[in-house]
Amino acid sequence: MNCKEFRSTMGDYVNRMLGRDLAGSAEIHLSVCPKCASLVKELESTSVMMRSMDRATAPVGFEERLKARMAARQEHKPGIMERLSAVLRALFLPPGHRLAVRPAIAGLLVCFVIAVSIFMISQRQPASEMDWAYIHACQNQHATFAGTNPLADESAVALRERVRDLGSEL
Amino acid sequence: MLNADAVLVMRCQEDDCEAFDEIVTRYKDGIYNYVWRMVSNREDAEDLAQEVFVRAFAAIKTFRREANLRTWLYKIASNLCVDRYRRAGLEKQWMVPLERQQNDSVRPIDIPDHSSDPRRCFERSELQAEVKKALLKLPEKLRSAIILFDIEGLSYEEIADAMGCPIGTVKSRIFNARMKLRGLLKGYVEA
Amino acid sequence: MRPIRLISLILVLAAAQAHAIDGRTILANMLKAEGSVAYIAHEVTTLAREPAVTSEQTVYRSGFKGSRVEYTQPDLLKGEIRADDGKVLAHLIPKDKLMVKRPSRIAGMREWAEHSAKALQKGEIEVDLVGKDKIAGRNAYVIELHPRHHHQGKRKLWVDTEKWVKLRTEDITPEGTVASLSYYTKIEFVKNIPDGKFHVETPEGYRVEREEGPIRTMPLEKVRRMAGFQILEPSYLPSGFKLAGAAIIPFRDGKIVSIRYTDGVNTLSLFQAKGETLNPRFLKRLHEGPVQPGRGIYSWRKDDLNLTIISRISMDDIRRVAGSVK
Numbered sequence: 279m280n281c282k283e284f285r286s287t288m289g290d291y292v293n294r295m296l297g298r299d300l301a302g303s304a305e306i307h308l309s310v311c312p313k314c315a316s317l318v319k320e321l322e323s324t325s326v327m328m329r330s331m332d333r334a335t336a337p338v339g340f341e342e343r344l345k346a347r348m349a350a351r352q353e354h355k356p357g358i359m360e361r362l363s364a365v366l367r368a369l370f371l372p373p374g375h376r377l378a379v380r381p382a383i384a385g386l387l388v389c390f391v392i393a394v395s396i397f398m399i400s401q402r403q404p405a406s407e408m409d410w411a412y413i414h415a416c417q418n419q420h421a422t423f424a425g426t427n428p429l430a431d432e433s434a435v436a437l438r439e440r441v442r443d444l445g446s447e448l
Numbered sequence: 449m450l451n452a453d454a455v456l457v458m459r460c461q462e463d464d465c466e467a468f469d470e471i472v473t474r475y476k477d478g479i480y481n482y483v484w485r486m487v488s489n490r491e492d493a494e495d496l497a498q499e500v501f502v503r504a505f506a507a508i509k510t511f512r513r514e515a516n517l518r519t520w521l522y523k524i525a526s527n528l529c530v531d532r533y534r535r536a537g538l539e540k541q542w543m544v545p546l547e548r549q550q551n552d553s554v555r556p557i558d559i560p561d562h563s564s565d566p567r568r569c570f571e572r573s574e575l576q577a578e579v580k581k582a583l584l585k586l587p588e589k590l591r592s593a594i595i596l597f598d599i600e601g602l603s604y605e606e607i608a609d610a611m612g613c614p615i616g617t618v619k620s621r622i623f624n625a626r627m628k629l630r631g632l633l634k635g636y637v638e639a
Numbered sequence: 640m641r642p643i644r645l646i647s648l649i650l651v652l653a654a655a656q657a658h659a660i661d662g663r664t665i666l667a668n669m670l671k672a673e674g675s676v677a678y679i680a681h682e683v684t685t686l687a688r689e690p691a692v693t694s695e696q697t698v699y700r701s702g703f704k705g706s707r708v709e710y711t712q713p714d715l716l717k718g719e720i721r722a723d724d725g726k727v728l729a730h731l732i733p734k735d736k737l738m739v740k741r742p743s744r745i746a747g748m749r750e751w752a753e754h755s756a757k758a759l760q761k762g763e764i765e766v767d768l769v770g771k772d773k774i775a776g777r778n779a780y781v782i783e784l785h786p787r788h789h790h791q792g793k794r795k796l797w798v799d800t801e802k803w804v805k806l807r808t809e810d811i812t813p814e815g816t817v818a819s820l821s822y823y824t825k826i827e828f829v830k831n832i833p834d835g836k837f838h839v840e841t842p843e844g845y846r847v848e849r850e851e852g853p854i855r856t857m858p859l860e861k862v863r864r865m866a867g868f869q870i871l872e873p874s875y876l877p878s879g880f881k882l883a884g885a886a887i888i889p890f891r892d893g894k895i896v897s898i899r900y901t902d903g904v905n906t907l908s909l910f911q912a913k914g915e916t917l918n919p920r921f922l923k924r925l926h927e928g929p930v931q932p933g934r935g936i937y938s939w940r941k942d943d944l945n946l947t948i949i950s951r952i953s954m955d956d957i958r959r960v961a962g963s964v965k
Contacts, residue, residue: 328579329599333599420897423747429904
């Protein structure tokens with residue numbers, strides 16, 4: 279195996295995803311090629327660093343808050359598509375009471391309506407509903423106001439702002 | 449024979465709410481860890497992680513039992529992260545939003561301040577902080593691929609499924625991510 | 640008792656009385672010293688969180704003229720400088736090759752100090768002398784202060800007995816725990832600090848970010864005229880809270896109006912902006928009901944305005960204030 283051949287498998291080698299035969303050839307190449315060996319060592323150390331990262335766990339109360347969030351979503355008033363979907367389902371999918379003449383067409387239509395409804399619901403539920411830039415601007419202004427008070431601990435106000443900026447890095 | 453996840457999905461599809469609770473318990477940490485590594489702050493991470501499960505719940509009835517539940521959840525998470533970057537333009541804002549909580553209920557409730565959460569479990573050492581910073585400098589698709597592979601332990605196939613791309617693309621994203629990390633962490637990589 | 644002994648006793652008692660000092664006098668002297676004393680100090684600041692976050696910094700202060708803070712710990716903050724020359728607070732962040740320019744904080748401090756001194760005179764701030772201590776090798780009076788009308792938390796200050804400078808500050812929660820503390824480990828009083836010390840040039844290759852906003856608050860009437868929309872005000876404020884001023888902050892293509900209230904110790908800001916200034920998702924969310932984006936932050940919608948309160952007072956009080964806004 280030469281350098282060019284090795285480099286085409288280097289990713290899999292570092293990821294320990296090479297088959298036994300190829301891995302063997304790769305090892306042989308690395309034993310005689312210090313340049314590839316050095317690069318592999320560096321890439322492997324990125325893998326080691328990544329794998330040694332602490333794993334975060336979901337915060338306490340996550341499930342309770344999730345339930346509350348899901349309950350709130352359930353209260354959401356059905357939109358036109360949802361209502362239409364419900365009506366069509368009622369018209370075409372009642373158990374065993376409808377005309378047998380149009381089951382295939384009715385089924386396709388219902389699937390289409392349901393698919394569109396799900397798509398539109400998902401589009402109406404964006405990941406975040408906060409305007410963080412606005413909230414942040416307000417927080418900065420308030421910190422300026424609060425930190426200007428000679429009776430306040432200006433250093434603590436400043437540190438608190440910095441901690442917010444850096445999130446969990448600090 | 450059905451695996452444990454498939455059984456849970458089946459129960460969910462039969463309106464067994466406890467089954468979905470179990471899915472959340474089983475996967476919340478992995479999903480949370482992934483989105484936290486993607487967006488770098490706990491409050492956004494919780495918001496996104498919760499949204500993953502809300503969407504999963506909304507779509508569980510149409511989920512094929514034989515498909516991989518875990519991959520599906522990461523797929524939702526990955527799409528939400530992409531969506532967030534695209535819509536919010538987060539990478540363009542110089543200040544990442546700070547103490548944040550979100551509660552979707554109509555009545556406001558007192559949301560605990562997670563910045564003083566006594567159950568913090570985040571990295572302390574300088575190296576971990578540097579790796580975290582370097583990760584955030586990676587383009588989001590490379591970051592996603594390497595987090596899913598190295599930290600979440602997904603296979604190439606599972607990542608391909610989660611990210612909606614061919615396996616070859618997954619391999620190249622992971623490789624390119626490693627090359628970039630190698631450059632960003634020059635003082636820390638062993639040569 | 641012999642007359643001479645009686646006279647001596649009276650003289651001693653009179654001398655003792657002359658040297659007796661109370662909390663209010665100490666605080667009044669401290670507020671005066673804020674504007675007149677110059678010093679260089681090493682400071683430690685700790686925020687009570689889990690785990691606690693501690694920073695160390697070198698502080699340069701020259702009354703209300705300027706201040707400069709150079710972080711030395713932790714590593715993540717090392718090298719950062721915050722320099723306030725009375726016009727701009729420049730925050731240099733070498734790690735990110737970033738310079739953030741914000742409105743000055745020290746510029747408003749004179750006004751605040753005067754406001755606090757008045758509040759003290761009127762008895763709106765209660766101050767107790769609780770002891771004596773030694774900080775950074777200097778003798779200090781220890782005083783505790785809180786607004787007269789309520790105990791939404793208090794401050795404990797260690798005040799230099801000679802120079803009347805704050806040597807240590809503790810922010811204490813209503814539950815009696817310390818939320819944050821800062822203290823000097825070393826302090827050197829100087830005649831003067833050169834003006835250049837409070838100014839930081841932007842190094843080459845650094846990105847500059849500017850945060851808009853006025854240096855000083857304006858009278859509410861002026862802000863009402865400049866706002867471009869009808870400003871709402873609360874009819875309820877917790878006891879002791881008074882209007883401290885207002886400000887207009889340019890934001891996106893519109894404005895955020897900020898009205899500020901204080902009881903001398905605690906602060907409350909009420910922000911309001913027209914709907915189109917904010918992003919549509921947040922607007923939609925506010926239509927559904929009030930939102931609490933974080934601790935001490937409460938947002939809601941009224942008429943066609945979006946309002947936000949930020950304060951460290953209790954959530955009940957915040958909601959009550961919000962409910963009274965019209």
